Amino acid sequence: MKVTIDTSSGFCFGVASAVKRAEKILSEAGTVLYCLGDVVHNSEEISRLKNEGLRVINRNEFEKMHDITVLIRAHGEPPLTYNIALKNNITLIDATCPIVLSLQKKIKKGYEDMCFSGGQVIIYGKDGHAEVAGLNGQIENKAHVVTSLGDLDSLKFNIPTILFSQTTMSSEKYKAIAQEIERRCAEEGGTLEMIDSICRSMSTRAEKLAEFARSNEAVIFVSDKKSSNGQYLYGICKENNDNAFFITSAEEIKGRIGDFLKYASIGICGATSTPRWLMDDVANLLYVP
Numbered sequence: 001m002k003v004t005i006d007t008s009s010g011f012c013f014g015v016a017s018a019v020k021r022a023e024k025i026l027s028e029a030g031t032v033l034y035c036l037g038d039v040v041h042n043s044e045e046i047s048r049l050k051n052e053g054l055r056v057i058n059r060n061e062f063e064k065m066h067d068i069t070v071l072i073r074a075h076g077e078p079p080l081t082y083n084i085a086l087k088n089n090i091t092l093i094d095a096t097c098p099i100v101l102s103l104q105k106k107i108k109k110g111y112e113d114m115c116f117s118g119g120q121v122i123i124y125g126k127d128g129h130a131e132v133a134g135l136n137g138q139i140e141n142k143a144h145v146v147t148s149l150g151d152l153d154s155l156k157f158n159i160p161t162i163l164f165s166q167t168t169m170s171s172e173k174y175k176a177i178a179q180e181i182e183r184r185c186a187e188e189g190g191t192l193e194m195i196d197s198i199c200r201s202m203s204t205r206a207e208k209l210a211e212f213a214r215s216n217e218a219v220i221f222v223s224d225k226k227s228s229n230g231q232y233l234y235g236i237c238k239e240n241n242d243n244a245f246f247i248t249s250a251e252e253i254k255g256r257i258g259d260f261l262k263y264a265s266i267g268i269c270g271a272t273s274t275p276r277w278l279m280d281d282v283a284n285l286l287y288v289p
């Protein structure tokens with residue numbers, strides 16, 4: 001049986017660099033590092049980092065704390081977080097992904113233009129997602145966040161509209177939303193400016209993963225169940241290979257390695273939040289049945 005780990009699976013560079021910064025600081029003796037929210041959407045990786053000393057805090061805790069060091073994860077934060085840090089003498093280690101930072105600036109500029117022309121800002125993304133909260137926070141939460149075509153029904157399109165996207169959304173769904181907005185603008189007399197802000201490391205990954213899934217007899221997809229990127233990419237594996245299995249860690253298949261021996265080739269892959277060591281664990285189990 002041939003076992004291959006997908007080289008394009010695992011942390012995107014934004015998440016990899018945030019985790020690296022956390023590890024570097026944690027390796028310095030006597031440092032206490034807090035992180036505002038989970039640095040990555042993977043509970044196995046979070047447990048590993050907690051064992052190294054990382055302390056994960058929520059927003060309520062952050063607002064009450066003083067004189068500490070806090071890591072800002074790749075998703076970015078709204079300006080309010082930076083103001084609270086200043087007020088509470090909190091040192092921020094800012095690991096916001098440069099792509100997200102640049103998108104925050106574009107949204108600010110887009111909002112200024114819309115204020116001038118009486119238009120609206122739309123973000124295609126998940127309401128409540130940390131990156132979306134960081135983006136919308138740049139413009140006093142004035143954007144309309146839409147997740148599905150149905151969310152467009154409560155909006156008017158007789159004014160200028162500028163459309164952005166959370167970096168990790170699906171390109172196909174973004175296109176469908178953009179086309180529908182375009183149609184409604186034409187019908188109602190508005191205009192549309194589209195800023196395709198989906199991260200290229202995400203959009204190319206879906207294509208590569210589809211190919212990887214097709215080139216193996218079975219695929220094991222490793223991800224946290226809560227990762228929306230994981231659900232999306234697993235869907236792509238399943239569409240391209242009926243023998244696609246979703247697991248959260250090697251432990252889940254420890255007792256049933258025999259089920260996989262019938263396949264001539266098995267591909268192991270994961271989400272942007274899946275650490276490489278979790279995929280290695282699965283591969284090691286299969287190498288030694």
Ligand code: SF4
Nearest residue numbers: 012014097099167199
């Ligand atoms: S998906 Fe892209 S934009 Fe988002 S953190 Fe990763 S590299 Fe940055």
